[in-house]
Amino acid sequence: MKEIVVISGKGGTGKTSITAAFAVLAGSDIVLADCDVDAADMHLLMKPDFAQKETFYSGETARIIQNNCTSCGKCLEVCRFNAISIIHDQYIVNPLSCEGCGYCARVCPTETIVNEIPKIGEWYISKTRTQGTMVHAKLNIGADNSGKLVAKVKNEARQITENLGKEIILIDGSPGIGCPVVSSLSGASFVVLVTEPTVSGLHDLIRVCQLIKNFNLPAGCMINKSDINPQKSKEIMAFLNENNIPLITELPYNEQFSAAMTMGKTIVEIEDKQLSELIAKAWNTITNKYV
Amino acid sequence: MKISIASGKGGTGKTTLSTNLSAYLTEKSTVVLADLDVEEPNSGLFIQGKLVNTEDKYKMIPEWKEEACTLCGLCQEVCNFNAVIRLGTQIMVFPQLCHSCYACSELCQSSSLPMISQKIGQISHYKRGKLDFVESRLDVGEEQAVPLISQTIKYIDQHFSQTRFKIFDAPPGTSCPVIEATKDSDFIILVTEPTPFGLHDLKLAVETMRSLNKAFAVVINRYGIGNDEVLEYCQNEKKRLLAKIPNSRRIAELYSRGELVFNQIPEMAQALKDIEDYLLKLSAKVLS
Numbered sequence: 001m002k003e004i005v006v007i008s009g010k011g012g013t014g015k016t017s018i019t020a021a022f023a024v025l026a027g028s029d030i031v032l033a034d035c036d037v038d039a040a041d042m043h044l045l046m047k048p049d050f051a052q053k054e055t056f057y058s059g060e061t062a063r064i065i066q067n068n069c070t071s072c073g074k075c076l077e078v079c080r081f082n083a084i085s086i087i088h089d090q091y092i093v094n095p096l097s098c099e100g101c102g103y104c105a106r107v108c109p110t111e112t113i114v115n116e117i118p119k120i121g122e123w124y125i126s127k128t129r130t131q132g133t134m135v136h137a138k139l140n141i142g143a144d145n146s147g148k149l150v151a152k153v154k155n156e157a158r159q160i161t162e163n164l165g166k167e168i169i170l171i172d173g174s175p176g177i178g179c180p181v182v183s184s185l186s187g188a189s190f191v192v193l194v195t196e197p198t199v200s201g202l203h204d205l206i207r208v209c210q211l212i213k214n215f216n217l218p219a220g221c222m223i224n225k226s227d228i229n230p231q232k233s234k235e236i237m238a239f240l241n242e243n244n245i246p247l248i249t250e251l252p253y254n255e256q257f258s259a260a261m262t263m264g265k266t267i268v269e270i271e272d273k274q275l276s277e278l279i280a281k282a283w284n285t286i287t288n289k290y291v
Numbered sequence: 292m293k294i295s296i297a298s299g300k301g302g303t304g305k306t307t308l309s310t311n312l313s314a315y316l317t318e319k320s321t322v323v324l325a326d327l328d329v330e331e332p333n334s335g336l337f338i339q340g341k342l343v344n345t346e347d348k349y350k351m352i353p354e355w356k357e358e359a360c361t362l363c364g365l366c367q368e369v370c371n372f373n374a375v376i377r378l379g380t381q382i383m384v385f386p387q388l389c390h391s392c393y394a395c396s397e398l399c400q401s402s403s404l405p406m407i408s409q410k411i412g413q414i415s416h417y418k419r420g421k422l423d424f425v426e427s428r429l430d431v432g433e434e435q436a437v438p439l440i441s442q443t444i445k446y447i448d449q450h451f452s453q454t455r456f457k458i459f460d461a462p463p464g465t466s467c468p469v470i471e472a473t474k475d476s477d478f479i480i481l482v483t484e485p486t487p488f489g490l491h492d493l494k495l496a497v498e499t500m501r502s503l504n505k506a507f508a509v510v511i512n513r514y515g516i517g518n519d520e521v522l523e524y525c526q527n528e529k530k531r532l533l534a535k536i537p538n539s540r541r542i543a544e545l546y547s548r549g550e551l552v553f554n555q556i557p558e559m560a561q562a563l564k565d566i567e568d569y570l571l572k573l574s575a576k577v578l579s
Contacts, residue, residue, distance in 0.1 A: 009331055010301065010302060010331055010333070011300060011301010011302035011303075011463050012300070012301050012302010012303060013302060016488070038463075038464040038465055038466045039299040039300055039463070039464050039465055039491075039492045039495050039496075041300070041487075041488045041491060041492065044487045044488060044491055059371075060371060078393070078394075078397070080391060080392050080393055081392075096470055096474070096502075096503070099390050099392065100371055101371050101372070101390055101392030101394055102369070102371045102394070103369070103392050103393070103394040106369060106394065106398070139465070139466060141465050141495065141498050141499045141502050142465065142466065142467070142470050142499060142502055142503075143466055143467070144466065144467050147434075175301045175330075175331070175463060175464075176330035176331055176436075176462070176463075177330045177331065177429070177431055178330050178429070178433075178434050178435065178436050178468070179434040179435065182434055196547075197547055198546055198547035198548075198549075199333075199336040199337075199546075199547065199548065199549035200306065200331075200333035200336055201547075203331070203333060203336060204331045204333070207330075207331060207431055210431040210432075211431055211432070214431070214432060225543070228540070228543050228544055228547050229544060229547035229548060232547055232548070253540070253543070255516060255538075258484075258486050258513075258516040258517050259516075259517075261486050261487055261488060261517070262486060262487060262517045262518050264487065
């Protein structure tokens with residue numbers, strides 16, 4: 001089983017649009033996993049049926065049972081996250097600030113603080129409109145995006161891929177360099193980096209490349225909107241060269257990206273064939289040459 | 292007055308708006324811009340000021356002192372994050388997993404886990420003309436953005452108490468980093484684009500700001516692409532629309548080179564003026 005993870009560092013480079021286009025091309029040959037669970041968007045293009053839905057609980061949040069509280073103040077004293085405050089003479093936990101370390105409950109002399117495992121989101125197993133299988137999730141607002149939900153989505157996708165006898169999991173990863181993206185990358189066979197030729201595109205590419213180097217993962221790069229700044233595109237290519245990262249393809253700046261999205265379609269399903277041919281070629285290169 | 296510029300979706304123009312608005316506002320007001328998108332800080336690429344101060348930032352983690360340790364295992368038991376583990380006759384600490392709650396350290400009977408500091412990133416303070424700019428940058432390999440974001444806001448509070456506008460370029464999404472970056476703010480500007488992704492993520496961002504009880508308004512970037520659904524949403528839901536920044540390849544090109552655009556794009560200057568008018572009124576109200 002091979003895992004192809006698409007990441008970008010910077011948001012808005014076209015990562016999800018490109019991943020969805022790959023998914024449409026591959027149809028039921030692959031299992032699709034949307035690991036960009038914080039503000040997930042893939043479902044808008046793939047129209048999954050949400051056939052199977054599970055609640056996801058993770059971490060802990062403290063709650064003070066008011067009746068038993070003697071207002072000794074020990075909890076407030078030990079909390080490093082300013083999560084406990086006194087409101088109308090009552091000690092109250094602010095769940096958005098609580099990190100769930102459990103220290104307050106441990107020092108409470110009257111055992112009046114309980115740790116509850118919060119619901120941080122939901123995950124789903126679906127059939128997409130192109131008959132592929134998709135595992136995806138929705139993270140709750142303000143949830144601790146510790147990567148646990150990402151790991152859950154990946155593990156479910158692996159299980160399904162094995163059960164279905166498929167060979168490839170295609171994963172839409174998270175932006176940034178923090179815990180969700182680290183979680184998206186674990187177990188990756190090949191990383192597709194989507195970037196754009198802007199100062200911030202290159203800056204963020206350099207940071208994610210450091211990250212994948214730490215994990216020793218093979219990668220290739222796609223430059224989207226490459227003609228918006230040919231000079232910057234050259235700089236990106238020079239950087240890729242130095243780091244032995246192959247360039248998979250360059251895609252021109254094309255407003256069909258958002259036009260297709262507005263129709264709820266991917267860029268390989270619209271009349272403009274310029275992009276779809278490049279994307280199809282890129283997918284072939286990735287699956288035949290690198291994975 | 293603290294104003295966070297946020298968006299559910301990445302790449303909608305948060306940094307473009309933060310940098311251009313901050314530079315624009317300096318003509319009439321004192322302004323500090325803080326880049327709190329610590330995983331991928333980009334504002335500095337557009338500000339390029341003169342460095343005035345830089346500080347390494349740390350988080351506290353326990354360090355095992357073997358001598359007095361009785362290997363009782365309490366540290367492992369109290370750690371909710373699996374960051375402290377007893378392995379045979381050793382206590383191992385995994386710094387990336389540690390949330391710095393101090394429980395293992397302070398509850399240890401033999402004081403064998405004193406807290407020490409570990410570098411997680413860096414704050415750099417720049418000056419460009421009248422604009423102060425503070426960049427906060429998480430070290431690659433560090434996974435937790437929140438401790439660095441909160442220390443950066445502290446830095447702003449300490450150094451810029453008299454500054455009229457404190458503009459925060461917030462991280463994308465709706466989870467803990469964006470909560471940390473916006474929870475102290477007086478006002479939030481949500482940047483979106485008029486596409487299905489933009490609308491979907493705007494709704495999430497609106498929900499996030501509601502959960503924090505924050506006053507907010509919307510700016511539509513790249514207006515002209517996609518469709519009118521974001522506009523209709525703002526109208527139907529009575530969300531204040533502060534400005535529309537037109538879609539323009541020229542803006543995208545200037546952005547790609549790291550340039551501020553308002554001096555070269557009149558529509559951008561107009562959008563910023565509309566936002567400034569609103570913020571000046573708002574800040575007069577907040578200050579009074």
